Amino acid sequence: MPKSTIKTDLTITIAGVEFATPVWTASGTAGVGEEIESWCDPKRLGAMVTKSVSLQPRPGHPYPRTVETTGGMLNAIGLQNKGIEAFITDELPRLRRMPTRVVVNIVGDDQDEYVQLAKRLSDEAGIDLLELNLSCPNVARGIDQGSDPMWVGECTAKVRAATRIPLIVKLTPNTNDIASLARAAADHGADAISAINTLVGMAVNHNTFKPRLANVTGGLSGPAIKPVALAAVYKIARAVKIPVIGIGGIMSGTDAAEFLLVGAQAVQVGTATFRHPDAAIRVAEELRDYMQEHQIARVGDLVGRLTL
Amino acid sequence: MKQPAPAGKLRARTATLVSTRQVGPNILQQRFAEPVIARRTQAGQFVHLLPGPDLLFRRAFSVYATDPKQGTFDILYQVLGKGTGALARQPAGTAIDALGPLGNRFTPLPADCTPILVAGGLGMAPLRLFAEELLSGTSRRQESPRPIMLLGNRRKSQAVVPFGLSSKTLDVRWATDDGSRGFRGTVVDLLSAMIVAGDVTPGKAHVYGCGPEPMLAALAVLCANQRIPCELSLERSMPCGFGVCMGCVVRGRDTSGYETYHRVCRDGPVFNAASIAF
Ligand SMILES: Cc1cc2nc3c(=O)[nH]c(=O)nc-3n(C[C@H](O)[C@H](O)[C@H](O)COP(=O)(O)OP(=O)(O)OC[C@H]3O[C@@H](n4cnc5c(N)ncnc54)[C@H](O)[C@@H]3O)c2cc1C
Ligand SMILES: Cc1cc2nc3c(=O)[nH]c(=O)nc-3n(C[C@H](O)[C@H](O)[C@H](O)COP(=O)(O)O)c2cc1C
Ligand code: FES
Secondary structure (H helix, E strand, O other): OOOOOOOOEOOEEEOOEEEOOOEEEOOOOOOOOHHHHHHOOHHHOOEEEOOOEOOOOEOOOOOOOEEEEOOEEEEOOOOOEOOHHHHHHHHHHHHHHOOOEEEEEEOOOOHHHHHHHHHHHHOOOOOOEEEEEOOOOEOOOOEOHHHOHHHHHHHHHHHHHHOOOOEEEEOOOOOOOHHHHHHHHHHOOOOEEEEOOOEEEEOEEOOOOEEOOOOOEEEEEOHHHHHHHHHHHHHHHHHOOOOEEEEOOOOOHHHHHHHHHOOOOEEEEOOHHHHOOOHHHHHHHHHHHHHHHOOOOEHHHHOOOOOO | OOOOOOOOOOOOEEEEEEEEEEEEOOEEEEEEEOHHHHHHOOOOOEEEEEOOOOOOOOEEEEOOEEEOOOOEEEEEEEOOOHHHHHHHHOOOOOEEEEEEEEOOOOOOOOOOOEEEEEEEHHHHHHHHHHHHHHHHOOOOOOOOOOOEEEEEEOOHHHOOOOOOOOOOOOEEEEEEOOOOOOEEOOHHHHHHHHHHOOOOOHHHEEEEEEOOHHHHHHHHHHHHHHOOOEEEEOOOOOOOOOOOOOOOEEEEEOOOOOEEEEEOOOOOOEEEHHHEOO
């Protein structure tokens, strides 16, 4: 029997901010807006999430920085960016004018740097949310600070005290207990959690005996990590009350729907954008088709609907 | 600096495979029908093709020839791995998802200069299109000196003759490592010999190079020493091809001389040789 056509509503609200769709770009995969804007109508993006910006400019790692792997890719870009001041003068004015929500992703070497970044951005208009990239190993101290719940809690609390912009805390999957990282962030004032960042991985050229990335190891992303990401989002959504934004290997509308079913309120599309510049818009349209097929009117009605 | 296109103005296009021709050992020339790419592409620019639905990433190819009237463009490539292998197997009529034209172009030169196009292997592809532009006058005035094209290969069997160019208007010279066709040595050695012989006047020449990186590095050194302006087209593994991933970088210098990483896909693929730190 043919199903009736229903009116579908993709809007969602996170931390009091309304988004046209729950499908956003992911940090580091859509630049700072300029490039992606020529390929996608920003009005149809849920949000534009910027490449991580740091206090000082970072040159990034040497080439080769990426390698294609089975079902995904490794990257070791090294957070190349022009630093916060150049970001504010060169990029923010255009981002502000983009008819979409703007999420600025920030990264620091220590807690103080996150605080300084948040303070500096608080003076600027047009930023809807901040996303703290707490998923980067602190090479200097030799520990992965983002996988320590205490550190995550402290950092979140300090940034919370420094700004009124709503905060998303982005978590690393390189831990054995992502739920406690999420709890630490939620307990210290995060408005939402996003997960996952990339998984540590490596590729070797067996002919030359050399690593395929100049940085030796890198971060794995793409379809290969979707199962890991789904499990992470599932665990986080059961551990915290604040919204969860699912990331990892989303290539299609049904992939996005799976993340919503396990408890995400929104998703970010990363690696898929390299294949199709307008991937986030395609995913949103396919999600709409999926809702139509399942006769689900409001996208929020999918959230956490997993049947055990 | 290139101005970004207006919001949502660029999009992927469907290029239909018209023909596949083997032109060398494992070397194919493929023709695609896609009128916009055929009309808009300028020499040096590339297309980013999704070779098949099972591949995660696109593969970059310089545009080798265009026929704006017929609405076709050609690429020339060597079958290497998964991506080029998949493309090589596609039958005529296959619809290929294409982004393009992407990247910048070779800069047209002053009218009184001799353009010297230096190609290593399949680095010939974008230079062939540039030669055609030069000869048709779109990149230069007709009365300008005759362009020179230097083609280097390991050996004769690998040498691909540039498609559809007339040697009457273009001075083509060959070099092979083993001397089996033309000059014995690399194309850079050949250029060097031509300068010594007085065939090339450094102050009145402009060099454009494309090929393997060691060759380009040697070419950059030669041109710097001889004070010949030089533009190089580079190649990198390109996950996105439109500037968002920061994967395709080359170490270089910015306009104030500071070291930085350029994105080959968007800041290039054509660079002033002096802005690259090999
Ligand atoms: C701007 C540009 C223009 C190019 N023009 C041509 C051309 O005209 N003719 C031609 O034969 N080749 C050209 N190349 C190289 C071509 O893109 C690669 O040969 C091709 O990507 C190899 O893909 P594969 O899957 O067959 O090989 P694989 O070795 O299986 O590729 C694996 C991965 O490595 C990447 N890769 C491997 N080698 C290269 C390389 N040399 N350059 C870039 N990426 C690479 C691929 O994109 C892929 O992600 C160009 C590259 C660039 C960046
Ligand atoms: C090339 C590349 C660069 C990235 N850069 C950043 C970054 O600067 N900051 C960040 O928080 N995440 C970064 N990420 C991680 C993505 O935002 C995302 O969390 C991850 O890739 C998983 O999603 P995906 O499988 O859809 O790509 C990057 C990912 C890739 C592939
Ligand atoms: S290929 Fe992604 S920035 Fe150049």
